[in-house]
Amino acid sequence: MIRRLPLLLCIALLSVPLFHVSAEDGLPKVELSASNLQPRPIEDLTSKSVPRDYAHAWQTMAQALDSNRVDLINGYFTGFAKEDLTSRIEEQKKANIHVRYDDRGHKLEALFYSPAGDAMLLRDRAQLEMQIMDGDKVIDREQLNIQYMVMMTPGADRWLVRALRATPEEHR
Numbered sequence: 001m002i003r004r005l006p007l008l009l010c011i012a013l014l015s016v017p018l019f020h021v022s023a024e025d026g027l028p029k030v031e032l033s034a035s036n037l038q039p040r041p042i043e044d045l046t047s048k049s050v051p052r053d054y055a056h057a058w059q060t061m062a063q064a065l066d067s068n069r070v071d072l073i074n075g076y077f078t079g080f081a082k083e084d085l086t087s088r089i090e091e092q093k094k095a096n097i098h099v100r101y102d103d104r105g106h107k108l109e110a111l112f113y114s115p116a117g118d119a120m121l122l123r124d125r126a127q128l129e130m131q132i133m134d135g136d137k138v139i140d141r142e143q144l145n146i147q148y149m150v151m152m153t154p155g156a157d158r159w160l161v162r163a164l165r166a167t168p169e170e171h172r
Helices: 005-014 044-067 079-095
Strands: 030-033 098-113 120-134 137-154 159-166
Touching (some): 030 044, 044 079, 044 098, 044 120, 044 137, 079 159
Parallel strands (some): 030 098
Antiparallel strands (some): 098 120
């Protein structure tokens, strides 16, 4: 048993995630308004899980873009959103830069909730500071008020961001 202890310790250390996500880790503030939602009303549990999971998605996206690690987006992104983020991270790696976000919050407005409950369209009004980094040096900084159209779909145990697109008038 004593000879196996170092092996068990190594396995335990390798299985610890590099980024632990919890409420104490500075999730961005996300408010959800679903008062005009069509064609069906939102369930109580969904009204809590959508903003929670969207906050986690933004947190993991910010970590992925800051560290140029595609694997970090796997938990909260799927479909077009995952493809777009993967491409963006690969482009950042080629340019030898990374992006850091100071997330100041999101105001989500639920616009459409499918009759089957398998898709939700939302409008996000996000307030962010974006810093383009070369190593530890800030090479550009912008204050942004961006509006996104977001498609979320339920997964096994959370809502996933399937599409995330800035609207044409993104700087409002």
